[in-house]
Every structure is written in C-alpha cells, then in structure tokens.
Amino acid sequence: MANLVAPQPGPEGFPRAVALPPDKLEAAHRELVERFGPGRVLTDFRDRMAYAYDATGEKYPPDAVVFPLSTEDVADAVRIAARHGLPVIARGGGTNISGGTIPVTGGLCLAMNRMDRILAIDTENHTATVQPGLRNLALQEALRPHGFFFAPDPSSHRVSTVGGNAGENAGGPHCLKYGVTVNHVLGLTVVLADGEVVRLGGPEQDRPGYDLVSLLVGSEGTLGVITELVVRILPLPPVVRTLLAIFDDLEVAMQTVSDIIAARVVPATMELLDRGTIEVVERYARAGYPEDAEAVLLIEVDGPEESVADELARVEAVCRRNGVRELRVAKTEAEREALWLGRRAAYGAAGRLSAHVWTQDVTVPRDRLVEMLRTVQAIGRKYGIRLINVAHAGDGNLHPLVAYDPQDADEIRRMKAADQEILAACVALGGSISGEHGIGIDKLPNLxxxxxxxxxxxxxxxxxxxxxxxxxxxxxxxxxxxxxx
Amino acid sequence: MANLVAPQPGPEGFPRAVALPPDKLEAAHRELVERFGPGRVLTDFRDRMAYAYDATGEKYPPDAVVFPLSTEDVADAVRIAARHGLPVIARGGGTNISGGTIPVTGGLCLAMNRMDRILAIDTENHTATVQPGLRNLALQEALRPHGFFFAPDPSSHRVSTVGGNAGENAGGPHCLKYGVTVNHVLGLTVVLADGEVVRLGGPEQDRPGYDLVSLLVGSEGTLGVITELVVRILPLPPVVRTLLAIFDDLEVAMQTVSDIIAARVVPATMELLDRGTIEVVERYARAGYPEDAEAVLLIEVDGPEESVADELARVEAVCRRNGVRELRVAKTEAEREALWLGRRAAYGAAGRLSAHVWTQDVTVPRDRLVEMLRTVQAIGRKYGIRLINVAHAGDGNLHPLVAYDPQDADEIRRMKAADQEILAACVALGGSISGEHGIGIDKLPNLxxxxxxxxxxxxxxxxxxxxxxxxxxxxxxxxxxxxxx
Structure with missing residues (x-):
C-alpha cells in the first residue's frame, strides 16, 4: 500500500536520500541549464513538486527536472547527474500505482513526455519505432488508419506512455489473448548508468547473446533509461464481438471462465466484476448491470468474422450450460461502449465511496481465483474496510479496490493489516504479488x-x-x- | 563455422583449459562416484569421448560425466565440481549446431537425458511442467491426447530436449506464427553456479522483479543449469492446411511472402527452398518438386475450420496474382507429409553432396531476405563452394547449407572466407548473426x-x-x- 509505506532506502542497500548542500545543488542546476537551456530545466521548488508524485500518492520532489528531446540529451543528462552524484528517475505519464516514478531519494527527473515521436511504422515487418514519451493511445490512433494496433492496453492508456508501459511491463484487459508488454517489445535503445548508449534487440525474433530486452522491460528504469522502442504491431481484428454475462453465483461465473478456456476459446478479454463492484458502479455510473447479480463477466472475442461467430456461439453455449441468468450481446459499437462503461467506471465509482482509492494487484493461477476472491472479501469484512473487486479473470489477475479516508488513522491501520494478509494469501495460493502494476516502492518491502x-x-x-x-x-x-x- | 574455429578461451576472459593433474582428477572422480554411484558417473576416456561433441563437429572430452535424476543431484554435482575447480556443462540431446555443449575447457558434463519426466500437464491453465531432458517430440506425443502442443518445433525435435530448446532459445518452422522458445517458457527451476537452487517465474504472466526467465532462456547454460521448466502449451489447431507454391522467380516468391503477410494472414509456416536446394532434394529424396523451379514456398495455415478456409483462399489469391506457376494443396495427411518431405530432406540431401554439411543461421528483416539470399548465392559462386538455401521466409531466417570435404584444406579456407562474408553481409543488412541456433563457440568470435x-x-x-x-x-x-x- 504505497501511500502508507515509508520508503526505507537505507536497509535495501541504497544510499539514503541526502539533499545536496545548496551550493552543490546550484552547481548541478547551472550545468543542466547550460546544456539544455532554461526552457528545458525545472529547478524551482514548486515546479519540481509537480514531479514529486505519481498515481500512487507519495510525494518526494526531485532535485531538478529535465525535458530531453533525444537519446543524446538523455545521455548527457545522465552524465551530468553522475558528476553531481544525483540519482536519475525517468518518468512518462506518471500513471503508475506502485510508486515507480516517485523520486524517493531525490535526484534528476527525466520527464520524457517531449520525446513523443513515432519514428517509423513498418506495416511490412509489423513493427513500429517510437520514442518512450509517446502516449499509448496516440500510438493506437496513429496505427488505426494502417489497420494495426499495439496490444498492451492498460486502463491508463490515454495518459500512460509506451516507455512507461515498458518500464512497468504493463498489462491490460487484452493481455489475456495477446500477452503483456514484454511480449510486444522487440528492441530498445537504452542509456546506461554511465551515459553509454546501447541498442538491444531489434525487429528479429532472436537476440544474439543474452535477452536484455526482456530484462529491461519491467525493470522500472533501474537498469537503464529507455530512449527508443521497436514494438510489435498487430493487424486489427476484422471483427470484435462483446458480450455481458450476468450470474447469480460467483463460483459459477469463475467456472464459466475456466470452461470457456477449456472449450479452446481464448477470448480477447474476460473481465469479472463482483457484486460489490456492480452495486457501486450502478449507483454512480448506471451502466445497466443488474444490482442483485453476484457477478458479471465482460467477454470480448475478436478475429476473422467466421471464427468470431463460431467462438461467440461457443462462449454463449458454455454460459447457458452453466446457468447464466442473462446474456447481452452488443449489436452496435454504441452498445459495445455501453457494456464496457461499467467496467471502466469501477475505479471512478470506488472513488465516490471515500476520499481515496487504493488498487491492489495480485495474480493467482486461474483455477484459484475464486478462492482468492473469497479470501479477499473475507479479509475485507474482517477488517471492516470498503473493498470491491474487479479481475482480469482469464489471467487470474485480481484488483481489489479499497476506498478509504487518509485522515482516518484507524482505517489506515486496518487497511495495512488487510493488505498484508491479502499478499500473504496470494503467495500461499502460488500467486504473484504483482500482476501488472509493477513493484515500485509499494511492493518492494514484500518482494x-x-x-x-x-x-x-x-x-x-x-x-x-x-x-x-x-x-x-x-x-x-x-x-x-x-x-x- | 564451428568445426573450423578453434576455441580460444583465454582472450575472452575464461581460464584457459588446463587438464587437472591425474591425482586431482582421481579425487574428483572418487567424490562423484561416492555421491552418485558408479552407474551414474563416466570417467573412462572412451566413455567421456561420447560427450566430447555435438552436431557441430568439434571434439573436446569432458573430465567426467554425471547423469543427474533430480534438482538435488544437479546441485550436488555443481558443488562437487566447484570444490575441484571443474567447469560445468549441461547437455541435452547434443543436437545443437553452434557448439553450445562442447566441453572446450574440459569439466563436468551433466548429461540431463535421464531427467526426462513430465511432472504435470495442466490443461486448465495451459501449462506443462517437465524435466529438461525430456525430448521435444516426447512432450508433443504426451500432449496430443489432451489436444495440446508445445509450439517450438526445431527440426531436431525427435532428439533435442526441452531443456536444450530453452538453452539455445530454439525456433522452428512454426515460430513464424507462434514465436521462439522464450515465448513459451513461463517458469524455470535453476541451479546457480554455487549450487543454490532458485525458482524463476511461474505460470503467471507477470514476473515480480526482473524477468530472469527470459534472461536464462538462450543463455546456453552459462547463467545456471535448468532442472525444471514450466512451459506454455497451446490447443492443437482444429484444422491444418498445407500448400506448396511453385515459382519461376525467386524475387516473386519472396514478394509473395511479404504480400501474404500484408494481406493480414499469418500462416503457421512459410518455408522457402531455392533452386539449388530443389535440385538436390529431388536428386536424393524425390519429393516431386519441379527441378526447374526457381523457388518453392511451403505454406501452412492452421486454426478453426472457418478461418483456415478463408486464410487459405487469401494465400492462394496472392500466389495467383503474383503469377505462381503451380499450387498444390494437400488434401490428405499423406499428401501433407509428401509436401513436407522435400523440406525435411534438405539437410540429408545436402549431406549426399559431400562428407560434411555446415548449416549457417542468419536472420535479416523480412524485406531484405531476397537481397541476403542473392548475396549468399553470389558469395558461394565467388568462392566456389557448394551451397544451397532453405529459409523460414516469414521470419527472414536463412539457413545456407554448405557441403564440404573436411580433408580439403583449400575448400575449408574458401568456406571460412565465405562464411565471414555472409556474416558481415547479414550485419550490414540490419540482421542478426544467429537466427535460432545459438551462439555457442561458433558465433562467439563474431558476437x-x-x-x-x-x-x-x-x-x-x-x-x-x-x-x-x-x-x-x-x-x-x-x-x-x-x-x-
């Protein structure tokens, strides 16, 4: 729970954050401004505070902020930071919720947002070459006229960047079928800690020597600063069909997820909302989900028309055999959007319950997801916290959303205890304490x-x-x- | 060219191979026999010579061979080797053709073949847990009754092991659609250099911390010894259709590969044989390929029946539009096998041309493959060597097969020069000097x-x-x- 865990850089082997003495900080600022000009360096405290936090909540201001435009800019900034003993924190959209971009020890923040160009779209070889500050949605919009898409689709895609997606190895609803970000990054240009520039991988499948591309993806900027990415792009599926399946029983809903996969259908998404989520979503977003349902599944199948029709029929048959209460298949794009509304509104609706929302992110083997979900619900009741659940059910990836009041010390204490029990239960079920949101400062104490x-x-x-x-x-x-x- | 390049461990930072003095070797042998029993240790020189080489050709005998049965056996063997200052070389089927398993500095060979059990097949979560000595084909045969397969399909699949496939990050014809081995390994149990045992990854998509699974895959046993693998298994496609497309022009054949992908079809395989290969194959294997064709493409599409029919129609349309001379679609499994015969016979047929065959393995961006192939043909002519070409054309992965006489010093000299030119041309075209056969000792000098x-x-x-x-x-x-x- 990032906003509750004080970073403790000392014990983990990091130099504890020590503010540079004013004259030394002044010297570092001067060198940065000389190299980048005053328009691309922030040194004022109030400006720096805008880069002190991400979606996680903690605040630690960097000592300076630079806006690089090129790999060479990044290399020079890293070298200047090294000379002045400053840590280096690369930052994209700052949407991550594990604290991956919070400058907990101060340092030089590299705000990558102006490195947002698409350098090449190669429809022949199914690759795109982009700068890391490009927003995920901007890439999708540029690819669409070519008939392609980039598979990782984190919920933050309007704001989060391709570089940030790579840094956190982001997932998203579609990673059930298409895999997480590491499966879609083919090559990287990286500035190393000493300012050296290396190119890792490339458009080919095989990478001579060690696979450092996969090592860098998900490393949260701790091994190097990504300054360019070659990513895999995929042809847009000709047909997408979306279906909402409404269940009176959570176990039956999860069994349906397993049965669909057992029926050899791999839908593009299988999102699950539990009863608590449905109630909250309906209260605030009115997506039309029935409030007395125990669970809904939002299932999407995509591909060529013939196979989609076949897969949709098989999904419907499994749902009916398992006693689904109701099936709603979107017939138009507007109806599809309406079905997604409830899922997309979950986080915002949870935010109506209290001042803050904390999103947990755990993954268990798919056949343990019901058990995990029941355990999380029980832990929530035990500690009297307001907790709803959404899941990328096909992946076994569960997001408990906890609404809380940061002023309520007792609630915070109960949340912390509940959170630790959730993580322990996840590990006990053979799961992973991080599904797709990274380690950051949040999960580090439990790693x-x-x-x-x-x-x-x-x-x-x-x-x-x-x-x-x-x-x-x-x-x-x-x-x-x-x-x- | 592995059988021509003398390993030079000194300059690359390795301790040069120094045979242990007889009394020290004797002490190491004694400790191994004490731990594993005489039936699981080879110390006799003639026995050790059987583990001195792989499919590459060089011969350097190990100092001893042990047959582990468990992770604990491997850990103990690694610790004994450490105490006696012996290098450790893990070996599966020994089919690799880059010299990855040749004990060039001597040491303890861990022959993993008896660790060949399938520990679990989990059709619910689409994973299998296996020991590394399991042969690729044995895994496929065990999966088939469950309706699943393991995607990596190197040509050596009858003999090569899953652990070896992971060590070399093996490919195969189907990696066009399904990706190479790293895309199918989810978790590893690994014995580290000091005998510690770690578990990396697992069935979940996300791996907290750094992605060491992908780092280990393709590392050729240099970072640890794999003792257990969790691999992804895929549902067998309901329908597979195979087509042979015969072309009078190599450029047109390659353009067809690109056009098929541009038409949004990703076949399971697109194998290309050039004229030289067709001639040789026909002379020795009689697959029925027309000897005067400039190129043939062996294309396979798989998936649900409806989409396969549609994809096959689109592939045929592209071929016709490009002026294919003839299309042969297999109507039965026997006809499918017949079409594959020519492709599978290429290596054996090349072996009829001379005493030895050397397989090169280079990858270029797909749209440079014709250029690369023409360059290789020209280099072959320039140096007067007997060279034919097969390619995983969809991946841009080219395998020039060179038939040569190891007794002919002049031919060897010309081969060496040609090989170096091929690698340089590959790098110049933005390619990778290793497609799917690894680095081993063969590519190390050019890395x-x-x-x-x-x-x-x-x-x-x-x-x-x-x-x-x-x-x-x-x-x-x-x-x-x-x-x-």
Whole structure:
C-alpha cells in the first residue's frame, strides 16, 4: 500500500536520500541549464513538486527536472547527474500505482513526455519505432488508419506512455489473448548508468547473446533509461464481438471462465466484476448491470468474422450450460461502449465511496481465483474496510479496490493489516504479488516474501552489474535481500 | 563455422583449459562416484569421448560425466565440481549446431537425458511442467491426447530436449506464427553456479522483479543449469492446411511472402527452398518438386475450420496474382507429409553432396531476405563452394547449407572466407548473426561484430554477476569484449 509505506532506502542497500548542500545543488542546476537551456530545466521548488508524485500518492520532489528531446540529451543528462552524484528517475505519464516514478531519494527527473515521436511504422515487418514519451493511445490512433494496433492496453492508456508501459511491463484487459508488454517489445535503445548508449534487440525474433530486452522491460528504469522502442504491431481484428454475462453465483461465473478456456476459446478479454463492484458502479455510473447479480463477466472475442461467430456461439453455449441468468450481446459499437462503461467506471465509482482509492494487484493461477476472491472479501469484512473487486479473470489477475479516508488513522491501520494478509494469501495460493502494476516502492518491502532471499540476491547482483553506484531509480523494483545486509 | 574455429578461451576472459593433474582428477572422480554411484558417473576416456561433441563437429572430452535424476543431484554435482575447480556443462540431446555443449575447457558434463519426466500437464491453465531432458517430440506425443502442443518445433525435435530448446532459445518452422522458445517458457527451476537452487517465474504472466526467465532462456547454460521448466502449451489447431507454391522467380516468391503477410494472414509456416536446394532434394529424396523451379514456398495455415478456409483462399489469391506457376494443396495427411518431405530432406540431401554439411543461421528483416539470399548465392559462386538455401521466409531466417570435404584444406579456407562474408553481409543488412541456433563457440568470435563492445561488455557483466568464477559452460554464448581485455 504505497501511500502508507515509508520508503526505507537505507536497509535495501541504497544510499539514503541526502539533499545536496545548496551550493552543490546550484552547481548541478547551472550545468543542466547550460546544456539544455532554461526552457528545458525545472529547478524551482514548486515546479519540481509537480514531479514529486505519481498515481500512487507519495510525494518526494526531485532535485531538478529535465525535458530531453533525444537519446543524446538523455545521455548527457545522465552524465551530468553522475558528476553531481544525483540519482536519475525517468518518468512518462506518471500513471503508475506502485510508486515507480516517485523520486524517493531525490535526484534528476527525466520527464520524457517531449520525446513523443513515432519514428517509423513498418506495416511490412509489423513493427513500429517510437520514442518512450509517446502516449499509448496516440500510438493506437496513429496505427488505426494502417489497420494495426499495439496490444498492451492498460486502463491508463490515454495518459500512460509506451516507455512507461515498458518500464512497468504493463498489462491490460487484452493481455489475456495477446500477452503483456514484454511480449510486444522487440528492441530498445537504452542509456546506461554511465551515459553509454546501447541498442538491444531489434525487429528479429532472436537476440544474439543474452535477452536484455526482456530484462529491461519491467525493470522500472533501474537498469537503464529507455530512449527508443521497436514494438510489435498487430493487424486489427476484422471483427470484435462483446458480450455481458450476468450470474447469480460467483463460483459459477469463475467456472464459466475456466470452461470457456477449456472449450479452446481464448477470448480477447474476460473481465469479472463482483457484486460489490456492480452495486457501486450502478449507483454512480448506471451502466445497466443488474444490482442483485453476484457477478458479471465482460467477454470480448475478436478475429476473422467466421471464427468470431463460431467462438461467440461457443462462449454463449458454455454460459447457458452453466446457468447464466442473462446474456447481452452488443449489436452496435454504441452498445459495445455501453457494456464496457461499467467496467471502466469501477475505479471512478470506488472513488465516490471515500476520499481515496487504493488498487491492489495480485495474480493467482486461474483455477484459484475464486478462492482468492473469497479470501479477499473475507479479509475485507474482517477488517471492516470498503473493498470491491474487479479481475482480469482469464489471467487470474485480481484488483481489489479499497476506498478509504487518509485522515482516518484507524482505517489506515486496518487497511495495512488487510493488505498484508491479502499478499500473504496470494503467495500461499502460488500467486504473484504483482500482476501488472509493477513493484515500485509499494511492493518492494514484500518482494522478499515472494522471491526468497536467494532469488532476490541474484536480481540484486544483476542490478549492480548494470548500475554499480545504484543511481538509477533508487528504492524501486529490486532491493538487496535483508539477510545479506 | 564451428568445426573450423578453434576455441580460444583465454582472450575472452575464461581460464584457459588446463587438464587437472591425474591425482586431482582421481579425487574428483572418487567424490562423484561416492555421491552418485558408479552407474551414474563416466570417467573412462572412451566413455567421456561420447560427450566430447555435438552436431557441430568439434571434439573436446569432458573430465567426467554425471547423469543427474533430480534438482538435488544437479546441485550436488555443481558443488562437487566447484570444490575441484571443474567447469560445468549441461547437455541435452547434443543436437545443437553452434557448439553450445562442447566441453572446450574440459569439466563436468551433466548429461540431463535421464531427467526426462513430465511432472504435470495442466490443461486448465495451459501449462506443462517437465524435466529438461525430456525430448521435444516426447512432450508433443504426451500432449496430443489432451489436444495440446508445445509450439517450438526445431527440426531436431525427435532428439533435442526441452531443456536444450530453452538453452539455445530454439525456433522452428512454426515460430513464424507462434514465436521462439522464450515465448513459451513461463517458469524455470535453476541451479546457480554455487549450487543454490532458485525458482524463476511461474505460470503467471507477470514476473515480480526482473524477468530472469527470459534472461536464462538462450543463455546456453552459462547463467545456471535448468532442472525444471514450466512451459506454455497451446490447443492443437482444429484444422491444418498445407500448400506448396511453385515459382519461376525467386524475387516473386519472396514478394509473395511479404504480400501474404500484408494481406493480414499469418500462416503457421512459410518455408522457402531455392533452386539449388530443389535440385538436390529431388536428386536424393524425390519429393516431386519441379527441378526447374526457381523457388518453392511451403505454406501452412492452421486454426478453426472457418478461418483456415478463408486464410487459405487469401494465400492462394496472392500466389495467383503474383503469377505462381503451380499450387498444390494437400488434401490428405499423406499428401501433407509428401509436401513436407522435400523440406525435411534438405539437410540429408545436402549431406549426399559431400562428407560434411555446415548449416549457417542468419536472420535479416523480412524485406531484405531476397537481397541476403542473392548475396549468399553470389558469395558461394565467388568462392566456389557448394551451397544451397532453405529459409523460414516469414521470419527472414536463412539457413545456407554448405557441403564440404573436411580433408580439403583449400575448400575449408574458401568456406571460412565465405562464411565471414555472409556474416558481415547479414550485419550490414540490419540482421542478426544467429537466427535460432545459438551462439555457442561458433558465433562467439563474431558476437562483438554484431553487438559492439559496449553491449557485449554489459552482457559480460551480467554473466559475471551470475557466475563470478566463470565455471558454467565456459567459452560459449557471451565473451568479454576484446577492447576490455
């Protein structure tokens, strides 16, 4: 729970944040302004505060903000930061909810938003080459006239950037069928901790030597700063059909998810909303979901017309065999949008319940999802917290949304206890404490619970190999194992 | 060209192979026999020679061979090797053709073939858990009754193992549609250089912390020894249709490959054979390919019946529009096998041309494949070597097959020169000097040509992070950059 966990950079092997003495900070600012001009450097405290937080909630201002326009800019900024002993934090849309872009130890924030160009769209080889600050939705909009799309579709796609999607290895509803971001990044240009520029991978499937592309994706800027990406693009499916299946029983809804996959259909999405979510969504967004349903599944199938018709028929047959209360198939794009409204409104509707919403992100094997969901509901009741659940059910990826009042110390205490129980239950079910939102500062204290000290130590040694001085995004992604400190 | 390049472990940062003095070797053998029993240790020179080579041709005997049955066996063997200063080389089927399993510095060979069990087939979650010594074909045969398959299908699938496929990040004809091995490995159990056991990844899509699974896949046993794999399994496509397209013009054949992909069809395979290959194949295997054709494409589409029919029609339309000479669509499984016969016979038929065959493995962007193929043909003529070409055309992955006489020093010299020109041409076209056969000892001297010293240095530091003493499969996969030595 990021907004509750104070970052503790010391114990994990990072130099504790020490503000630079004013004269040294002044010298760093001066060198940055000399190199980039005053228009591309922020040094004023109030300006820097705008880069102190992301969607997670914590606030730690950077010592300076630079807006690079090119790989060379980034390399120079990294070198200047090194000379002045400043950590380096690359930042895209700042939409992540694990604290991956919060400058917990201060440092130089590289605001990548102006590096937002599409350098090439290669429909022949099914790739696009883009700068990291390009927004996910802007890429989708540029690809659509060519008949292509970029598969990762995090809910933040209007704001989040392709570089940020790669940094956090973002998912989204469609990753059930298409996989997460790492499956769609083919090549990277990266500025390393010492300012060296390397190109990793490329349009080919095979990567000679070690697969550093996959290592960089999801590393939250701790191994290098991504300055260019070659991503896989996919032909838009000719046909998309969307269906809402309404169930009187949560177990039956989840069994239906499994039965659909057992029937050899891999829908593009299978989103599940539990009763609490339906009630809240209906109260605030009026999507037309029946408030007394125990669960709804939002299922989308896509592909060529013939196979979509066949798959939709098989999905409907499985739902009926399992005793679905009602099936609604969208006949128009407007109807499709209406069906999605409830799912999309969940986060906002939860926000109406209290001042803040905390989104947890856990994944369990698909056949344990009901158990996990029941456990989360029970934990919520036990601690008396307001908790609703949405899930990328096909992936076993559950997002409990917790509405809370940050002024209520007792509620915070109960939330923290509930959160820790949720993570422990997830690990006990063979799950992963991070589904698609990354580790950041939020999951870092629990990473050893997930990985154990040996594996964490191995990751730590990889980090040290890339960044011996530990200046790239300190306090995120991977920590030193406690037993070795 | 592995059988021509003498391994030079010294300059790349590895301890040069020094045979253990007889008394020390004796002590190592004694400890291995004590732990594993005489039936699971080979120490006799003639026995060890059977593990001195792989399909590449070089021969360097290991100091001992052990047959582990479990992760614990591997961990103990690795610890014993460490105590006696022996390198460790894990070996599966020994089918690789880049020298990845040749003990060039001696050491302890871990023959993984007896770790060949299927531990679980989970049709619910679409995963299988297997030991690394399981043969690829044995896995396919076990999956078929469940209606599933494992996508990587290297030509060596009858002999090569799943662990070896992962170690080399193997491809195969079907990786056009399904991706290479790294896309199908979800979790690994790995014994590290010091004998520690770690579990990486698992059935979930997201991997908290760094993605070490993808890093291990393709690392040729240099970062750890894989002792268990969780792999993705896919539902068998209900329908497979196979088509042979015969062309009078190589450029037209390759344009057809691009046009098919531009027509939004992603066939399961698009294999190309050039005229030289067709002639050789017909002379020795009589697959019924017309000997005067300039190229044939072997195209397979798979999926649900409705979409396959549609895709096949679109493939045929593109071929006709491009002026294909003849289309042959298999109507029965026997006809399908007959069409594949020519492709499968290429390597064997090339073997009839001379005593040995060397297979090169280069990948270029798909739209440069014709250029690459013409260049290779011209290089072959320039040096007067016998060279035929098969390609996974959809991937831009080209396999020049060179038939040669290992006794003919002049031919060897010309081959070496031709090979170096082929690799340089590949890099110049923006390609990769290894498509799917790995780096091993064969490509190691040219890896810096591909990656440059900075990137190679980065990979080297990752290797050192995993294995500071450089005892895991020395002389393979990644070398120290020369400029740093």
């Amino acid at each position: 050893e619970l997930q990985l154990g000290p040996d594996l964490l130590g191995l990751m730590w040694s990889v980090r040290q190999a890339f960044d011996p001085a530990l200046r790239l995004n300190p306090g995120k992604a991977v920590a030193a194992p406690r037993r070795n400190v | 810096e040509l591909q990656l440059g010293p900075d990137l190679l240095g980065l990979m080297w530091s990752v290797r050192q992070a995993f294995d500071p003493a450089l005892r895991l499969n020395p002389g393979k996969a990644v070398a120290a950059p020369r400029r740093n030595v």
